[in-house]
Amino acid sequence: MFLTRLLKPTITASAHCDLPCGVYDPEQARIEAESCYKIIEKYKASNDEQFKTRAILIKEERAELAKHHIDVLWSDYFKPEHVQKYPEITELCWKAAKQCSKVKSSLELSDAKTLLEMIDKIAEVWTKAGGPQATRVQNGVAARA
Amino acid sequence: MEPALWAGDWIVVAGYSRPPRVGEIVLVRDPRNPENLMLKRVAAVADGACTVLGDRPEESTDSRTFGPVPLGNVVGRALFRYAPIGRIGWLW
Numbered sequence: 001m002f003l004t005r006l007l008k009p010t011i012t013a014s015a016h017c018d019l020p021c022g023v024y025d026p027e028q029a030r031i032e033a034e035s036c037y038k039i040i041e042k043y044k045a046s047n048d049e050q051f052k053t054r055a056i057l058i059k060e061e062r063a064e065l066a067k068h069h070i071d072v073l074w075s076d077y078f079k080p081e082h083v084q085k086y087p088e089i090t091e092l093c094w095k096a097a098k099q100c101s102k103v104k105s106s107l108e109l110s111d112a113k114t115l116l117e118m119i120d121k122i123a124e125v126w127t128k129a130g131g132p133q134a135t136r137v138q139n140g141v142a143a144r145a
Numbered sequence: 146m147e148p149a150l151w152a153g154d155w156i157v158v159a160g161y162s163r164p165p166r167v168g169e170i171v172l173v174r175d176p177r178n179p180e181n182l183m184l185k186r187v188a189a190v191a192d193g194a195c196t197v198l199g200d201r202p203e204e205s206t207d208s209r210t211f212g213p214v215p216l217g218n219v220v221g222r223a224l225f226r227y228a229p230i231g232r233i234g235w236l237w
Contacts, residue, residue, distance in 0.1 A: 007227065009155050013172055013182035015146035015199070079211065080176055 024077035024135045026123040029069035029096075033119055035062040036103050037112040044107070060104045066115065067100035073122065082129045089125045096122060146170070146184055146200050149236065155228035156184075156236065158221040165195055165216075170223040170236055173197055173214045184223055195219065 036059050043055040074093035083089060096118040103111050126132075149170060150156070158172045165171050165187045173195075175181035185197035185207050194213035199205025208214065223236045 007155065011182065013158075013184050015150045015152075015184035075178060076206075076210070078177075 022135055023137070024073050024126075024131065026069075026073060026119055026126050026131075029066045029073070030116065030119045030123070032062045032066035032069065033100075033103070033112065033115045035059075036066065037109065037116060040107055040109050040112055044109075056107075063100045063104040063115075066103075066119070067097050070097050070100065070119070070122070073126070077126070077131065077135065078129070082125075086125045086129060089122070092118065092122050092125065146186070146205075149186070149200055150184055150223070150226075151232070153229075154226050154232070156223050157225040157227065159224050160221045161219065164190055165219055165222065166190070168237075171195070171197060172220040172223060174218040174220060176211050176214055176218060179218070182220065189213075190216075 039055050039059040039062065043052055043059075046052055046055070070093055074089075074097075078089055078093070096115065099111070099115045099118055103115050106112075167187050167189060169187050170184055171187055173183055173185060175183055183197075185199055185205075187195050188198045188208070189196040191213075194215050196208040196213045198207045198209070202209075225235055226232055
């Protein structure tokens with residue numbers, strides 16, 4: 001056992017892969033964030049304790065999903081050349097991911113609204129960086145617009 | 146990187162005293178996030194950067210996604226696997 005501990009590597013590197021489908025859109029995070037917003041609204045309007053408990057649980061789950069989608073955009077979609085051109089994207093994604101954590105624990109509509117605004121700012125950069133053309137199947141975007 | 150490397154393999158990596166060569170497995174820092182260390186195979190070396198690819202192109206995130214990796218991001222070459230015991234051996 002001692003030997004195993006001695007020989008155990010100290011640094012971990014990943015050689016695993018993910019499947020790069022190449023579809024990235026901040027809308028995915030926005031929908032989850034909108035869920036959080038609406039859930040807080042419904043929570044405040046309800047007197048049903050059971051419903052309110054479920055609302056909290058589901059809001060946390062949705063906020064975590066929003067965070068995941070922001071992380072994926074940041075780590076998989078935005079490339080060094082985007083960061084060079086739009087340096088603000090680093091802080092936008094970082095702050096939005098942190099705001100997701102805030103929304104997880106908060107029941108303030110203003111926190112959820114702040115998150116929506118942050119995601120919209122990320123979406124602006126995504127659009128400027130050619131995201132809609134580069135990542136979406138064109139009919140999908142057209143149908144939404 | 147299967148079948149060359151499997152998740153959980155314990156390997157020895159040594160720093161380079163020369164530029165990496167095509168076919169070698171290298172430990173590189175992800176140009177998008179230098180904290181992320183990855184093992185990939187060198188596909189080409191040119192102009193101070195190397196193109197790295199996973200061995201399973203259909204499932205790999207590699208230079209096709211993040212571009213050539215500057216040689217400064219190459220930490221070293223994967224040389225030897227010392228665990229698990231059944232798969233001990235050189236990595237070339």
